[in-house]
Amino acid sequence: MRNDLALLSGLRFRMQPLPGRARLVDALGKIASRLGGQRAVFSPWVGSRFEVDLSDRIERQMWGGCYEAHVRKCLEALLRKADVFLDIGAHIGYHTVVAACRVGIQGRVFSFEADPGLYERLTRNVRQFPWVCPLQCAAWERSGELSFERSSSEGESGWGTLTAVRDLRMGEHVPVQAVSLDDWCETARLSRLRAIKIDAEGSEVSILQGARRTIERFRPMLLMEMNNVLLRQAGASVTELATHHALENYSLFGLTRLRLHQPADGEAPRAAEALCIPNEQIEATLDRLQRAGFKLC
Numbered sequence: 001m002r003n004d005l006a007l008l009s010g011l012r013f014r015m016q017p018l019p020g021r022a023r024l025v026d027a028l029g030k031i032a033s034r035l036g037g038q039r040a041v042f043s044p045w046v047g048s049r050f051e052v053d054l055s056d057r058i059e060r061q062m063w064g065g066c067y068e069a070h071v072r073k074c075l076e077a078l079l080r081k082a083d084v085f086l087d088i089g090a091h092i093g094y095h096t097v098v099a100a101c102r103v104g105i106q107g108r109v110f111s112f113e114a115d116p117g118l119y120e121r122l123t124r125n126v127r128q129f130p131w132v133c134p135l136q137c138a139a140w141e142r143s144g145e146l147s148f149e150r151s152s153s154e155g156e157s158g159w160g161t162l163t164a165v166r167d168l169r170m171g172e173h174v175p176v177q178a179v180s181l182d183d184w185c186e187t188a189r190l191s192r193l194r195a196i197k198i199d200a201e202g203s204e205v206s207i208l209q210g211a212r213r214t215i216e217r218f219r220p221m222l223l224m225e226m227n228n229v230l231l232r233q234a235g236a237s238v239t240e241l242a243t244h245h246a247l248e249n250y251s252l253f254g255l256t257r258l259r260l261h262q263p264a265d266g267e268a269p270r271a272a273e274a275l276c277i278p279n280e281q282i283e284a285t286l287d288r289l290q291r292a293g294f295k296l297c
Contacts, residue, residue: 025064029054044094045101050125052092056157062094070257071223071273072098075197077292078221078285082106083194086181086220088139088207091118091158093125095197100129103194107131110188114138114148114176115160138162139200140178141209148176161201165234180210193218202230208246215246221285222247222276223255226269242268250276260289261297 032040033054040063041051052059061067075095079085079102087096090111100109109132113119119136126132138146140162151159152171160171162178185193193214198204204224208215215222228238242252243266254261254271263269277285286296 022061022064022066025066026057026060029060029063044097048097048101049128050094050097051121053157056155058156058158059092062092067094068273070255071095071197073258073292074223074255074275074289074294075099075195076102077289077294078195078223079103079107080194084108084190084192085110085194086196087111088181088197089113089199089201089225090122090134091199093122093134096122096126096132096134097129100126100132103131105131108133110135112137112139114162115150115157116174117150118157118160137177137179138203139181139184139198139207139210140164140203141180141206143179143183144177145175146178148174150174159201161230162203164206165202166230181207182210182213185214190218193220195221195223198222198224200225202227202234202236205231205234205236205241205244208241208244212246219278219280221278221281222250222274224274224276226254226272226274238268242274247276249279251279251282252276258294259297260286260294 038053038055039051040054041049042063044050052063054060054063058067075098079099081104083103084107085099085103087099087109090096090113093111096109096111103109111122111132111134113122114137119134123134126134138148147163149160149163149167150171151157153159198207200207226238226241231237231241252269253275254269255273255275256271261269261271
Protein backbone atom coordinates (compact mmCIF):
# COMPACT_ATOMS: atom_id res chain seq x y z
CA MET A 1 0.00 0.00 0.00
CA ARG A 2 2.74 2.44 0.96
CA ASN A 3 4.70 1.58 -2.19
CA ASP A 4 1.60 2.35 -4.26
CA LEU A 5 1.29 5.75 -2.57
CA ALA A 6 4.94 6.51 -3.22
CA LEU A 7 4.45 5.65 -6.90
CA LEU A 8 1.46 7.99 -7.19
CA SER A 9 3.34 10.75 -5.38
CA GLY A 10 6.21 10.30 -7.80
CA LEU A 11 3.89 10.89 -10.73
CA ARG A 12 3.36 14.42 -9.41
CA PHE A 13 6.91 15.42 -10.23
CA ARG A 14 6.92 13.98 -13.76
CA MET A 15 3.63 15.38 -15.00
CA GLN A 16 3.86 18.05 -17.68
CA PRO A 17 1.25 20.80 -18.16
CA LEU A 18 -1.61 19.40 -20.21
CA PRO A 19 -5.34 19.91 -20.65
CA GLY A 20 -7.23 18.33 -17.77
CA ARG A 21 -4.16 18.13 -15.54
CA ALA A 22 -6.05 19.45 -12.50
CA ARG A 23 -8.71 16.75 -12.87
CA LEU A 24 -6.04 14.08 -13.27
CA VAL A 25 -4.21 15.30 -10.17
CA ASP A 26 -7.48 15.36 -8.22
CA ALA A 27 -8.24 11.78 -9.21
CA LEU A 28 -4.71 10.60 -8.37
CA GLY A 29 -4.87 12.36 -5.01
CA LYS A 30 -8.12 10.63 -4.13
CA ILE A 31 -6.65 7.25 -5.11
CA ALA A 32 -3.51 7.94 -3.09
CA SER A 33 -5.65 8.92 -0.09
CA ARG A 34 -7.52 5.62 -0.23
CA LEU A 35 -4.39 3.54 -0.75
CA GLY A 36 -2.07 5.04 1.82
CA GLY A 37 -4.02 7.33 4.12
CA GLN A 38 -4.90 11.01 3.94
CA ARG A 39 -1.47 12.40 4.83
CA ALA A 40 1.12 13.05 2.11
CA VAL A 41 4.48 14.82 2.26
CA PHE A 42 6.23 16.42 -0.72
CA SER A 43 8.65 19.21 -1.58
CA PRO A 44 7.15 22.32 -3.26
CA TRP A 45 10.67 23.79 -3.36
CA VAL A 46 13.94 21.85 -3.46
CA GLY A 47 14.98 21.07 0.11
CA SER A 48 11.61 21.94 1.66
CA ARG A 49 9.08 19.62 3.30
CA PHE A 50 5.33 20.14 3.06
CA GLU A 51 2.49 18.07 4.50
CA VAL A 52 -1.04 17.96 3.07
CA ASP A 53 -4.32 16.15 3.64
CA LEU A 54 -5.28 14.38 0.41
CA SER A 55 -8.96 14.29 1.43
CA ASP A 56 -9.05 18.06 0.85
CA ARG A 57 -9.50 19.41 -2.71
CA ILE A 58 -7.21 22.43 -2.37
CA GLU A 59 -4.49 20.38 -0.73
CA ARG A 60 -4.64 17.79 -3.51
CA GLN A 61 -3.96 20.66 -5.91
CA MET A 62 -0.95 21.67 -3.81
CA TRP A 63 0.33 18.08 -3.84
CA GLY A 64 -0.09 17.90 -7.60
CA GLY A 65 1.55 21.25 -8.34
CA CYS A 66 -1.72 22.72 -9.67
CA TYR A 67 -2.57 25.11 -6.85
CA GLU A 68 -2.50 28.72 -8.09
CA ALA A 69 0.54 28.07 -10.24
CA HIS A 70 0.38 31.60 -11.67
CA VAL A 71 0.48 33.09 -8.15
CA ARG A 72 3.49 30.96 -7.26
CA LYS A 73 5.27 31.93 -10.48
CA CYS A 74 4.55 35.59 -9.82
CA LEU A 75 5.94 35.42 -6.28
CA GLU A 76 9.05 33.64 -7.50
CA ALA A 77 9.62 36.47 -10.00
CA LEU A 78 8.96 39.31 -7.56
CA LEU A 79 10.68 38.17 -4.38
CA ARG A 80 14.43 38.47 -3.88
CA LYS A 81 16.94 37.40 -1.28
CA ALA A 82 16.50 39.24 2.05
CA ASP A 83 13.02 40.56 1.14
CA VAL A 84 10.15 40.84 3.65
CA PHE A 85 6.82 39.30 2.63
CA LEU A 86 3.35 39.18 4.25
CA ASP A 87 1.03 36.25 3.47
CA ILE A 88 -2.52 37.26 4.46
CA GLY A 89 -4.77 34.19 4.48
CA ALA A 90 -1.89 31.74 4.51
CA HIS A 91 -3.99 28.54 4.85
CA ILE A 92 -1.47 25.73 5.60
CA GLY A 93 1.44 27.70 4.16
CA TYR A 94 1.93 26.71 0.50
CA HIS A 95 2.81 30.21 -0.72
CA THR A 96 4.53 30.94 2.58
CA VAL A 97 6.98 28.08 1.95
CA VAL A 98 7.59 29.26 -1.61
CA ALA A 99 8.31 32.78 -0.31
CA ALA A 100 10.51 31.49 2.53
CA CYS A 101 12.68 29.57 0.09
CA ARG A 102 12.88 32.61 -2.16
CA VAL A 103 13.83 35.27 0.43
CA GLY A 104 16.23 33.02 2.33
CA ILE A 105 17.56 33.25 5.85
CA GLN A 106 18.26 36.99 5.56
CA GLY A 107 14.63 37.68 4.70
CA ARG A 108 11.42 37.50 6.75
CA VAL A 109 8.00 36.03 6.04
CA PHE A 110 4.97 36.74 8.23
CA SER A 111 1.96 34.46 7.69
CA PHE A 112 -1.52 35.41 8.95
CA GLU A 113 -4.13 32.65 9.36
CA ALA A 114 -7.33 32.97 11.40
CA ASP A 115 -8.61 29.37 11.29
CA PRO A 116 -7.16 27.58 14.37
CA GLY A 117 -6.95 24.18 12.67
CA LEU A 118 -5.23 25.54 9.58
CA TYR A 119 -2.95 27.66 11.75
CA GLU A 120 -1.76 24.57 13.63
CA ARG A 121 -0.83 22.87 10.36
CA LEU A 122 0.71 26.09 9.00
CA THR A 123 2.96 26.16 12.05
CA ARG A 124 4.13 22.59 11.40
CA ASN A 125 4.84 23.28 7.73
CA VAL A 126 6.95 26.39 8.39
CA ARG A 127 8.85 25.08 11.43
CA GLN A 128 11.78 24.27 9.12
CA PHE A 129 12.25 28.00 8.38
CA PRO A 130 13.35 30.05 11.43
CA TRP A 131 12.81 33.27 9.45
CA VAL A 132 9.07 32.57 9.04
CA CYS A 133 6.67 33.84 11.71
CA PRO A 134 3.14 32.32 11.68
CA LEU A 135 0.45 34.50 13.30
CA GLN A 136 -2.96 33.26 14.41
CA CYS A 137 -5.00 36.33 13.60
CA ALA A 138 -7.06 37.96 10.87
CA ALA A 139 -6.07 41.13 9.05
CA TRP A 140 -8.89 43.68 9.16
CA GLU A 141 -9.61 47.41 9.03
CA ARG A 142 -9.06 47.79 12.78
CA SER A 143 -7.67 45.76 15.64
CA GLY A 144 -9.94 43.89 18.05
CA GLU A 145 -11.76 40.59 18.51
CA LEU A 146 -14.01 39.19 15.78
CA SER A 147 -15.85 35.95 15.07
CA PHE A 148 -14.64 33.49 12.45
CA GLU A 149 -16.82 30.81 10.84
CA ARG A 150 -14.77 27.76 9.89
CA SER A 151 -15.59 25.96 6.65
CA SER A 152 -18.53 23.60 7.05
CA SER A 153 -17.88 21.78 3.76
CA GLU A 154 -16.01 18.51 4.07
CA GLY A 155 -12.97 18.51 1.80
CA GLU A 156 -13.06 22.31 1.33
CA SER A 157 -10.81 23.77 4.01
CA GLY A 158 -10.40 27.20 2.40
CA TRP A 159 -13.96 28.49 2.72
CA GLY A 160 -13.87 29.85 6.26
CA THR A 161 -14.30 33.58 6.75
CA LEU A 162 -14.96 36.32 9.26
CA THR A 163 -18.64 36.56 10.14
CA ALA A 164 -18.36 40.31 9.56
CA VAL A 165 -17.96 39.33 5.89
CA ARG A 166 -20.26 36.33 5.64
CA ASP A 167 -22.08 34.18 8.20
CA LEU A 168 -23.65 31.03 6.78
CA ARG A 169 -24.45 29.79 10.31
CA MET A 170 -23.30 26.32 9.28
CA GLY A 171 -19.68 26.07 10.40
CA GLU A 172 -18.06 26.24 13.82
CA HIS A 173 -17.77 29.82 15.11
CA VAL A 174 -14.57 30.72 16.95
CA PRO A 175 -13.30 34.03 18.36
CA VAL A 176 -10.22 35.40 16.59
CA GLN A 177 -7.94 38.33 17.13
CA ALA A 178 -8.09 40.85 14.29
CA VAL A 179 -5.35 43.38 13.54
CA SER A 180 -5.00 46.25 11.13
CA LEU A 181 -1.77 45.98 9.15
CA ASP A 182 -0.98 49.57 10.15
CA ASP A 183 -1.12 48.64 13.85
CA TRP A 184 0.73 45.39 13.32
CA CYS A 185 3.56 46.90 11.24
CA GLU A 186 4.10 49.56 13.88
CA THR A 187 4.32 46.93 16.62
CA ALA A 188 6.56 44.67 14.52
CA ARG A 189 8.81 47.63 13.69
CA LEU A 190 9.22 46.68 10.05
CA SER A 191 11.91 48.60 8.20
CA ARG A 192 11.13 47.23 4.74
CA LEU A 193 8.35 45.36 2.95
CA ARG A 194 8.58 43.99 -0.57
CA ALA A 195 5.18 42.41 -1.19
CA ILE A 196 1.86 41.37 0.36
CA LYS A 197 -0.37 38.52 -0.79
CA ILE A 198 -4.03 38.92 0.26
CA ASP A 199 -6.44 35.99 -0.08
CA ALA A 200 -9.07 36.61 2.58
CA GLU A 201 -12.46 35.46 1.25
CA GLY A 202 -14.02 38.89 0.78
CA SER A 203 -12.12 40.84 3.46
CA GLU A 204 -9.79 42.51 0.97
CA VAL A 205 -11.37 45.98 0.98
CA SER A 206 -11.36 46.11 4.79
CA ILE A 207 -7.74 44.91 4.86
CA LEU A 208 -6.69 47.73 2.53
CA GLN A 209 -8.57 50.20 4.71
CA GLY A 210 -6.44 49.13 7.67
CA ALA A 211 -3.19 49.22 5.69
CA ARG A 212 -3.18 52.73 4.24
CA ARG A 213 -0.15 53.97 6.17
CA THR A 214 1.75 50.75 5.55
CA ILE A 215 1.16 50.93 1.80
CA GLU A 216 2.03 54.61 1.65
CA ARG A 217 5.26 54.08 3.61
CA PHE A 218 6.65 50.90 2.02
CA ARG A 219 4.98 50.91 -1.43
CA PRO A 220 4.86 47.09 -1.53
CA MET A 221 3.57 45.10 -4.46
CA LEU A 222 0.15 43.60 -3.72
CA LEU A 223 -1.13 40.29 -5.03
CA MET A 224 -4.84 40.11 -4.24
CA GLU A 225 -7.73 37.78 -4.84
CA MET A 226 -10.60 39.58 -6.63
CA ASN A 227 -13.72 37.44 -6.21
CA ASN A 228 -16.76 39.60 -6.86
CA VAL A 229 -19.19 37.09 -5.29
CA LEU A 230 -17.30 37.09 -1.99
CA LEU A 231 -16.75 40.84 -2.08
CA ARG A 232 -20.47 41.48 -2.61
CA GLN A 233 -21.25 39.32 0.41
CA ALA A 234 -19.08 41.77 2.35
CA GLY A 235 -20.97 44.74 0.91
CA ALA A 236 -18.15 45.64 -1.49
CA SER A 237 -17.27 44.92 -5.12
CA VAL A 238 -14.36 44.28 -7.45
CA THR A 239 -14.62 47.86 -8.72
CA GLU A 240 -14.42 49.25 -5.18
CA LEU A 241 -11.38 47.10 -4.48
CA ALA A 242 -9.64 48.11 -7.71
CA THR A 243 -10.23 51.82 -7.11
CA HIS A 244 -9.55 51.85 -3.37
CA HIS A 245 -7.78 55.03 -2.25
CA ALA A 246 -5.03 52.96 -0.62
CA LEU A 247 -3.98 52.00 -4.16
CA GLU A 248 -3.45 55.56 -5.34
CA ASN A 249 -0.48 55.72 -7.75
CA TYR A 250 -0.64 51.96 -8.30
CA SER A 251 -1.29 50.17 -11.59
CA LEU A 252 -3.44 47.05 -11.52
CA PHE A 253 -3.00 44.02 -13.75
CA GLY A 254 -5.23 40.99 -13.98
CA LEU A 255 -3.20 37.82 -13.47
CA THR A 256 -4.29 34.76 -15.43
CA ARG A 257 -1.92 31.85 -15.94
CA LEU A 258 1.21 33.49 -17.38
CA ARG A 259 -0.57 36.56 -18.70
CA LEU A 260 -0.89 40.09 -17.32
CA HIS A 261 -3.91 42.09 -18.48
CA GLN A 262 -4.05 45.84 -17.82
CA PRO A 263 -7.64 47.14 -17.78
CA ALA A 264 -8.69 50.59 -18.94
CA ASP A 265 -8.56 53.42 -16.40
CA GLY A 266 -11.30 53.10 -13.79
CA GLU A 267 -12.05 49.48 -14.65
CA ALA A 268 -11.36 46.42 -12.54
CA PRO A 269 -9.17 43.60 -13.84
CA ARG A 270 -11.15 40.69 -15.23
CA ALA A 271 -9.27 37.97 -13.44
CA ALA A 272 -9.42 36.01 -10.19
CA GLU A 273 -6.22 37.68 -8.98
CA ALA A 274 -4.79 41.14 -9.46
CA LEU A 275 -1.19 42.28 -9.21
CA CYS A 276 -0.91 45.87 -7.99
CA ILE A 277 2.42 47.54 -8.84
CA PRO A 278 3.53 50.98 -7.58
CA ASN A 279 3.79 53.28 -10.58
CA GLU A 280 7.40 54.13 -9.80
CA GLN A 281 8.29 50.42 -10.02
CA ILE A 282 6.37 49.54 -13.19
CA GLU A 283 9.23 49.28 -15.67
CA ALA A 284 11.55 47.20 -13.49
CA THR A 285 8.75 44.94 -12.24
CA LEU A 286 7.30 44.20 -15.67
CA ASP A 287 10.80 43.43 -16.91
CA ARG A 288 11.25 40.85 -14.11
CA LEU A 289 7.89 39.29 -14.85
CA GLN A 290 8.47 39.11 -18.59
CA ARG A 291 11.88 37.50 -18.06
CA ALA A 292 10.06 34.94 -15.87
CA GLY A 293 7.76 34.06 -18.78
CA PHE A 294 4.76 36.32 -18.22
CA LYS A 295 3.21 38.02 -21.24
CA LEU A 296 1.73 41.50 -21.12
CA CYS A 297 -1.61 41.53 -22.97
